Amino acid sequence: MTVQSKLPEAVRLPSDHPPIRNGRVGVLLMNLGTPEGTGYWPMRAYLKEFLSDRRVIETSRLVWWPILNLIILTKRPGPKGKDYASIWNKERNEGPLKTITRSQTEKLAERLTGFGEGRVVFDWAMRYGFPDVKSRLKALLDQGCDRILLVPLYPQYAAPTSATACDQAFRALMQMRWQPSVRVAPPYHDDPVYIAALAASMRASLAKLDFEPEVILCSFHGMPKEYLLKGDPYHCQCVKTWRLLREELGLPQERFRLTFQSRFGPDEWLQPYTDETVKALAQGGTKSLAIVAPGFSADCLETLEELDVENREIFMHNGGERFAYLPCLNDSDEGIRVLDAVVRRELMGWV
Numbered sequence: 001m002t003v004q005s006k007l008p009e010a011v012r013l014p015s016d017h018p019p020i021r022n023g024r025v026g027v028l029l030m031n032l033g034t035p036e037g038t039g040y041w042p043m044r045a046y047l048k049e050f051l052s053d054r055r056v057i058e059t060s061r062l063v064w065w066p067i068l069n070l071i072i073l074t075k076r077p078g079p080k081g082k083d084y085a086s087i088w089n090k091e092r093n094e095g096p097l098k099t100i101t102r103s104q105t106e107k108l109a110e111r112l113t114g115f116g117e118g119r120v121v122f123d124w125a126m127r128y129g130f131p132d133v134k135s136r137l138k139a140l141l142d143q144g145c146d147r148i149l150l151v152p153l154y155p156q157y158a159a160p161t162s163a164t165a166c167d168q169a170f171r172a173l174m175q176m177r178w179q180p181s182v183r184v185a186p187p188y189h190d191d192p193v194y195i196a197a198l199a200a201s202m203r204a205s206l207a208k209l210d211f212e213p214e215v216i217l218c219s220f221h222g223m224p225k226e227y228l229l230k231g232d233p234y235h236c237q238c239v240k241t242w243r244l245l246r247e248e249l250g251l252p253q254e255r256f257r258l259t260f261q262s263r264f265g266p267d268e269w270l271q272p273y274t275d276e277t278v279k280a281l282a283q284g285g286t287k288s289l290a291i292v293a294p295g296f297s298a299d300c301l302e303t304l305e306e307l308d309v310e311n312r313e314i315f316m317h318n319g320g321e322r323f324a325y326l327p328c329l330n331d332s333d334e335g336i337r338v339l340d341a342v343v344r345r346e347l348m349g350w351v
């Protein structure tokens with residue numbers, strides 16, 4: 001006999017009431033997103049969505065609209081599509097960021113099997129492109145998740161990454177009659193588990209090299225300096241990660257340097273710039289260099305192409321002799337250990 005059939009008729013649900021599923025907890029890992037293809041139109045669609053986001057470009061819409069639509073979306077999709085093509089996962093026909101984020105989710109779910117008596121459901125979404133945040137949130141609700149933990153996959157908080165991912169989730173919630181309870185995992189830039197994982201991963205990558213780099217650059221994605229001056233904590237969190245990692249590795253400042261990459265547009269971005277530092281080091285006589293990018297939870301265009309291809313070329317063309325790019329944590333055991341620690345901590349009280 002069901003609970004419903006035991007109730008007095010007046011308070012029973014009508015027979016056409018939609019099914020109510022609840023009692024489960026959803027974990028949604030959110031990363032940035034990649035184009036659906038490397039051709040002009042998918043590239044254009046991706047860049048348009050990305051660069052129309054006010055969290056990313058804060059310039060007045062009146063000024064930005066013609067620059068974006070008449071210049072950037074005409075010129076950038078072609079060359080950037082070629083860059084993406086050089087790192088594309090052809091087997092799955094997708095960017096590596098997608099492949100790695102999916103694998104992180106699957107491995108995390110496997111590692112946490114039985115956690116919360118099997119009530120925890122894991123999924124992943126992209127802020128731009130697909131799978132989109134709204135549809136994955138709905139999928140979690142459909143499985144009975146009435147509590148959802150959002151996990152922006154950025155160790156350092158920045159409005160153009162972490163905040164915009166949450167904005168997208170909250171926009172979806174705005175349209176829901178029955179909203180789930182929501183938590184947001186905080187940045188983990190100084191979490192000892194993250195720092196230890198980075199150090200272990202770097203040591204393992206360095207041990208595989210047939211040279212010991214004179215200098216290691218710790219390169220983070222840049223942002224306009226103005227965002228820092230307006231109060232974005234990203235720069236400070238990058239500096240802290242770099243300091244803790246340097247201490248953990250026991251490296252002096254001259255050998256482990258902090259830089260910022262991926263400058264975009266004419267404004268000043270966070271300095272020192274990675275490409276300029278690479279060039280200056282090579283021209284100054286540094287013969288061997290390694291670069292690591294702890295701000296990216298997964299390898300992507302900005303690491304596999306910009307760091308491993310473009311910056312390698314800059315180094316070699318300016319007198320450098322040995323160059324290594326050290327991979328991100330990705331779906332390695334160390335990487336999954338970090339996500340496990342973040343998720344377990346943030347689910348306390350819920351499971």
Ligand SMILES: C=CC1=C(C)c2cc3[nH]c(cc4nc(cc5[nH]c(cc1n2)c(C)c5CCC(=O)O)C(CCC(=O)O)=C4C)c(C)c3C=C
Pocket residue numbers: 032033034035047050051056057076080095097154158160161221222223224234262264295296299300301302
């Ligand atoms: C133009 C403004 C941008 C800001 C500010 C910005 C900040 C920022 N981005 C990341 C992480 C990633 N960015 C990636 C690609 C990418 N970023 C921008 C612009 C800004 N990013 C563009 C236009 C692009 C697309 C490629 C290009 O046209 O140059 C990626 C890679 C995605 C992939 O598909 O591989 C990541 C990841 C962070 C952490 C950050 C922090 C301030």
Ligand SMILES: [Fe+2]
Pocket residue numbers: 221262
């Ligand atoms: Fe970016």
Ligand SMILES: [Fe+2]
Pocket residue numbers: 235236237239
């Ligand atoms: Fe700072």
